[in-house]
Amino acid sequence: MDESNLLPCSEKLSFDTQKQAATAATVAQHQHGTKLKVYKCKHCNLWHLASNYEDN
């Protein structure tokens, strides 16, 4: 059986560190006025950004 690499978050931006994600969130906030939160993903163990409206 093939082990699928397709994670629920495969289409999200991912970051190796919390700091990288936080930096990207700050940039997005400046550029788009979007407030993003940083969270560690339980699926891939990397960091993603989520809008406040998403329930992640």
Ligand SMILES: [Zn+2]
């Ligand atoms: Zn993930």
